[in-house]
Amino acid sequence: MGAQENAALVRRGYEAFSTGDMNTLRDLFAEDAVWHVGGTGPLSGDKKGRDAILSYFGELGTRSNGSMRVTVEDVAAGDRYTVGVQFSHAERDGKTMDQRQVIVLSIADGKVTEGTEMQEETSLVADFWS
Template identity: 45%
Template sequence: MAEHPHAALVRKGYEAFQRGDMDTLRGLMTGDATHHVPGSHPLSGDFKGVDSIFDGYYGRLFSETGGSFRVELLNVFVDGRGHAVSVHRFTADRGDKHIDESGGIVFRIVGDKITDLDECVEDIEKGNAFWS
């Protein structure tokens, strides 16, 4: 049985992110996509538009961690109505801090493009401490 197109889209996005292939990843999103990041730290908030997502958030994930940020996709669930939910594990080092956490993203997909990403984390306070 073939994988649902929304699950395949999310999987392709994770693969591109992990490779650092931002051109491919950018092509999977609408120009006005929004990535919502939980917490109360310098990287949390709403990043609206692909330039804001890539420069304001993804670029900072890599720069703040000296390129050590890694994410492993564990599973993708779909509802067949434009939503997909990923479950992943992420690790990073920042100065003398290390994080190893589970999280996920709720994706809104219209047509074949991602329009909205709502990130969820296992422990918000742990994330706040790591990124602050």
């Protein structure tokens, strides 16, 4: 796959995440994919395997009582990585999280094999999800 196809795959992933379409998300990830979440909060760390990644995505929805919203600002694809820039909004226990995030993705054979999630402000994320 080339850069355009990888960018389209990432956009499909964002659409599936936004609509809660876990079946499409499942199809977009390699079975042994890894998702890295930086910071020190309760959701930080590596999610190893497609099922663990999808569970993490579900946890975002559960912990935010369904208020988690992601707006794609841009997707850029290069030779090695595809990058998604997003604005995230969620509400939880009287707190609100509004911030920009970047997801760096590795794609092979039409599947996401690795994702690294980088938050604008990791301390805000840690506090919000705690």
